[in-house]
Amino acid sequence: MDCLGLEQFHGVAILGFNSAEWFIAAVGTVFAGGIMAGIYTTNSPDACLHVANDSRANVIVVENQKQLDKIMQVKDKLPHLKAIVQYSGSLKEKLANLYSWEEFMELGLEVSDHELDEVISKQRANQCCVLIYTSGTTGSPKGVMLSHDNITWTAHHASRAGDMQPAEIRQESLVSYLPLSHIAAQIYDLWTGIKWGEQISFAQPDALKGTLVDSLREVTPTAHMGVPRVWEKIMEKIKEGISRCGYMKRKMVTWAMSVSLDANQRLKKDEEKSFLFTLAEKLILQKLRAELGFSSCVKFFSGAAPIGRETLQFFLGLNIRLYEAYGMSETSGPHFMSGPEAYQFLSCGKVVPGCQYKLININADGSGEVCFWGRNVFMGFLNLEDKTKEALDEDGWLRSGDLGKVDEDGFIYINGRIKELIITAGGENIPPLPIEDAVKQELSIISNAMLIGDERKFLSMLLTLKVLQ
Ligand SMILES: *[C@@H]1O[C@H](CO)[C@@H](O)[C@H](O)[C@H]1NC(C)=O
Numbered sequence: 001m002d003c004l005g006l007e008q009f010h011g012v013a014i015l016g017f018n019s020a021e022w023f024i025a026a027v028g029t030v031f032a033g034g035i036m037a038g039i040y041t042t043n044s045p046d047a048c049l050h051v052a053n054d055s056r057a058n059v060i061v062v063e064n065q066k067q068l069d070k071i072m073q074v075k076d077k078l079p080h081l082k083a084i085v086q087y088s089g090s091l092k093e094k095l096a097n098l099y100s101w102e103e104f105m106e107l108g109l110e111v112s113d114h115e116l117d118e119v120i121s122k123q124r125a126n127q128c129c130v131l132i133y134t135s136g137t138t139g140s141p142k143g144v145m146l147s148h149d150n151i152t153w154t155a156h157h158a159s160r161a162g163d164m165q166p167a168e169i170r171q172e173s174l175v176s177y178l179p180l181s182h183i184a185a186q187i188y189d190l191w192t193g194i195k196w197g198e199q200i201s202f203a204q205p206d207a208l209k210g211t212l213v214d215s216l217r218e219v220t221p222t223a224h225m226g227v228p229r230v231w232e233k234i235m236e237k238i239k240e241g242i243s244r245c246g247y248m249k250r251k252m253v254t255w256a257m258s259v260s261l262d263a264n265q266r267l268k269k270d271e272e273k274s275f276l277f278t279l280a281e282k283l284i285l286q287k288l289r290a291e292l293g294f295s296s297c298v299k300f301f302s303g304a305a306p307i308g309r310e311t312l313q314f315f316l317g318l319n320i321r322l323y324e325a326y327g328m329s330e331t332s333g334p335h336f337m338s339g340p341e342a343y344q345f346l347s348c349g350k351v352v353p354g355c356q357y358k359l360i361n362i363n364a365d366g367s368g369e370v371c372f373w374g375r376n377v378f379m380g381f382l383n384l385e386d387k388t389k390e391a392l393d394e395d396g397w398l399r400s401g402d403l404g405k406v407d408e409d410g411f412i413y414i415n416g417r418i419k420e421l422i423i424t425a426g427g428e429n430i431p432p433l434p435i436e437d438a439v440k441q442e443l444s445i446i447s448n449a450m451l452i453g454d455e456r457k458f459l460s461m462l463l464t465l466k467v468l469q
């Protein structure tokens with residue numbers, strides 16, 4: 001990164017689907033004293049511009065021609081931009097300061113180890129190294145500043161709460177496919193992967209259009225994380241498969257799933273499993289899980305948005321407990337985690353050891369706004385001191401904007417949201433106000449507009465017309 005003219009604390013924006021190059025670019029940026037910022041592959045050119053400009057990007061790493069085209073449209077508005085690297089496909093035309101991955105790697109050979117060591121030794125644990133862009137309730141996405149310490153601490157502690165094992169004890173293996181610009185996949189696939197020496201395989205870019213299951217079958221991961229929409233899609237697919245089975249097979253599967261759901265909802269941790277359950281598991285459920293690529297998978301995580309009761313129950317029917325995680329970009333990812341040692345149906349688990357929480361403004365049913373504290377809590381929003389002040393109280397507690405309740409064993413249940421923000425089943429955060437205002441402004445005939453999409457797979461809008469009395 002250094003040989004492209006990356007200056008300390010300047011950005012390197014990465015725009016592409018999960019790949020080894022994405023990881024290398026991210027880690028290279030951090031070592032070179034830059035700040036890495038992932039951009040969603042679905043972002044418009046203007047949305048890319050916002051991230052690249054806000055982070056004062058010296059370098060943009062793009063996947064292919066399609067992503068390069070977006071950057072070419074806005075590059076003249078980026079005063080700090082010095083180089084673009086394309087990591088996949090061949091370059092369509094040769095432009096100054098546009099490098100293929102091979103050319104970029106070759107440039108690196110000219111830099112001596114001594115120079116690299118010097119740059120690395122300048123790093124300090126309290127300096128920002130990662131930016132996660134996240135939607136607030138108004139305005140453009142804000143850059144959440146995370147320090148080396150925030151990242152390494154979270155990669156260690158949150159993943160232990162989720163029972164991820166160091167490679168010396170057991171080789172964890174997983175498939176990387178969720179957007180790495182989101183904190184959930186970035187902390188789980190990349191930073192935790194490095195921490196414990198996990199084996200990471202990259203899915204195809206069309207993973208979510210149906211090829212994910214092929215990758216899972218090929219890799220047979222030991223752990224798998226999905227956003228609720230991913231688990232729903234898997235559920236829909238299995239249901240469809242079952243409905244196409246013959247009568248006997250359908251009966252058997254339905255029976256096995258009901259036995260498993262029943263056993264899983266009743267079972268305390270070390271309770272004996274019944275003979276019927278063992279039979280259902282051996283005869284049917286193991287095979288069903290193997291068809292999904294989960295024959296070696298022992299940990300299943302869900303995060304980034306609340307997951308529905310029906311989905312959780314469906315997977316208990318397959319003898320799969322979905323371990324929910326709860327946190328924000330501003331907490332480097334999970335602040336509460338479920339795992340084999342901390343599981344309750346419908347709960348997002350217990351606070352990650354070393355983190356703290358408190359509930360404020362507690363209402364009659366015992367729910368209050370969840371506030372966070374810990375070494376995972378961010379440094380602030382880039383270039384937005386006033387927004388940072390709003391997010392933290394005077395003692396440095398981070399306000400989540402979520403309503404939660406904690407039972408006597410320490411399990412948290414999230415049951416509402418105070419801030420005006422829609423979180424879709426895919427985990428996308430969408431502030432409704434700017435969209436509603438824009439519609440009202442464009443269509444003068446509309447009196448009220450309300451965006452709907454919380455926990456749903458798409459957005460829709462309820463509109464009322466202006467009428468004369
Ligand atoms: C880029 O950022 C600078 C300073 O942060 C700001 O003044 C400028 O308006 C931004 N440009 C664009 C095109 O957003």
Ligand SMILES: *[C@@H]1O[C@H](CO)[C@@H](O)[C@H](O)[C@H]1NC(C)=O
Pocket residue numbers: 125126127146147149150373374375376377378379
């Ligand atoms: C996250 O890292 C920054 C920089 O090291 C630090 O200021 C912040 O306090 C960290 N979070 C906490 C709560 O320790």
